[in-house]
Amino acid sequence: MGCSPGVNIDLHIHSTASDGTLTPAEIIARARQLGLAAIAITDHDTVAGVTQAIAARLPSDLHVITGVEISTGAPGRFPCRGSLHLLGYGFNPDDIPLRQALKRLQNARQDRNPRIIAKLNRLDIPISMAQLEAEAGDAQIGRPHIANWLVKHGVVPSFDEAFERYLGVGQPAYADKYRIDCAAAIALIRNAGGIPVLAHPALIAPRGSWSLESLIHELKTCGLMGIEAYYPEHTPEQTQTYLQWAKRYGLVVTGGTDYHGTIKADIEMGRGRGDFQTPFRCYTQLAALIEKASSILDAGRAHPGRSV
Numbered sequence: 559m560g561c562s563p564g565v566n567i568d569l570h571i572h573s574t575a576s577d578g579t580l581t582p583a584e585i586i587a588r589a590r591q592l593g594l595a596a597i598a599i600t601d602h603d604t605v606a607g608v609t610q611a612i613a614a615r616l617p618s619d620l621h622v623i624t625g626v627e628i629s630t631g632a633p634g635r636f637p638c639r640g641s642l643h644l645l646g647y648g649f650n651p652d653d654i655p656l657r658q659a660l661k662r663l664q665n666a667r668q669d670r671n672p673r674i675i676a677k678l679n680r681l682d683i684p685i686s687m688a689q690l691e692a693e694a695g696d697a698q699i700g701r702p703h704i705a706n707w708l709v710k711h712g713v714v715p716s717f718d719e720a721f722e723r724y725l726g727v728g729q730p731a732y733a734d735k736y737r738i739d740c741a742a743a744i745a746l747i748r749n750a751g752g753i754p755v756l757a758h759p760a761l762i763a764p765r766g767s768w769s770l771e772s773l774i775h776e777l778k779t780c781g782l783m784g785i786e787a788y789y790p791e792h793t794p795e796q797t798q799t800y801l802q803w804a805k806r807y808g809l810v811v812t813g814g815t816d817y818h819g820t821i822k823a824d825i826e827m828g829r830g831r832g833d834f835q836t837p838f839r840c841y842t843q844l845a846a847l848i849e850k851a852s853s854i855l856d857a858g859r860a861h862p863g864r865s866v
């Protein structure tokens with residue numbers, strides 16, 4: 559396939575391994591159908607979807623980069639509401655320290671769900687883990703599955719309202735969970751041969767008066783290598799600011815839709831709400847960095863699945 563500039567890519571996609579509704583194989587099929595040139599599956603705190611995609615033999619006409627989206631805690635001087643999402647790209651998915659850290663985060667997720675359910679039950683909402691598990695199948699259950707249950711059972715009219723009234727930070731059914739420190743997550747990704755990238759900066763909600771740029775500067779000193787400037791929720795002004803920061807701090811620019819299938823039904827893979835695009839150069843620049851990182855880390859050793 560001619561992967562010429564102008565061809566669309568999507569470096570932020572969730573599969574059924576976390577809270578997306580398409581399996582990794584279905585994601586690859588859809589990406590090809592939509593004519594995307596490169597994708598990354600970036601599930602919350604797991605590489606299970608990435609490994610499944612690799613095992614199913616990757617097509618030759620689509621570049622697939624290993625990916626993950628880790629829920630991290632911001633450095634102490636930068637208190638936030640909720641977590642700081644860190645994307646990782648091009649790492650070795652079999653890296654043991656990375657897998658061990660992700661396992662701890664998956665356990666924290668499993669521990670949180672019953673606490674959310676208990677809070678909802680105290681609010682007289684008759685949801686149970688058994689019902690959620692029956693509906694979610696093999697997926698790693700998260701708040702989006704609970705939000706869907708609340709919509710389906712008429713408790714709230716919409717997915718967003720489920721977060722606004724119950725599940726969001728500060729709402730009556732919110733439950734916090736263990737988060738890995740952001741600097742530790744950056745180091746884990748780099749030690750696994752990958753590129754750490756700050757996800758959707760506009761969704762970061764500072765508590766207090768610190769500036770987002772000062773956080774970017776701090777994360778750069780911790781080893782951050784990229785920033786997700788292209789994202790459907792970013793305004794054109796925000797994207798421009800992030801592109802400037804990328805230049806200022808020497809960060810690679812990435813982008814993606816945060817595709818979740820029917821969980822976020824208005825967002826299509828690659829094109830978001832229709833007018834969204836991530837430039838193809840984001841893929842080539844990221845792929846070049848991945849090549850460089852892997853050759854520095856372990857010259858010559860093959861990394862499974864790093865199809866770039």
Ligand code: AMP
Binds near residue numbers: 700721722726818
């Ligand atoms: P979890 O990983 O279980 O904490 O759920 C995180 C996911 O929930 C995010 O990736 C979003 O898809 C969704 N989400 C989180 N906060 C909100 C919100 N305020 N409104 C709508 N969706 C949200």
Ligand code: ZN
Binds near residue numbers: 602
């Ligand atoms: Zn999600």
Ligand code: FE
Binds near residue numbers: 643758
């Ligand atoms: Fe995110």
Ligand code: FE
Binds near residue numbers: 627816
């Ligand atoms: Fe995401």
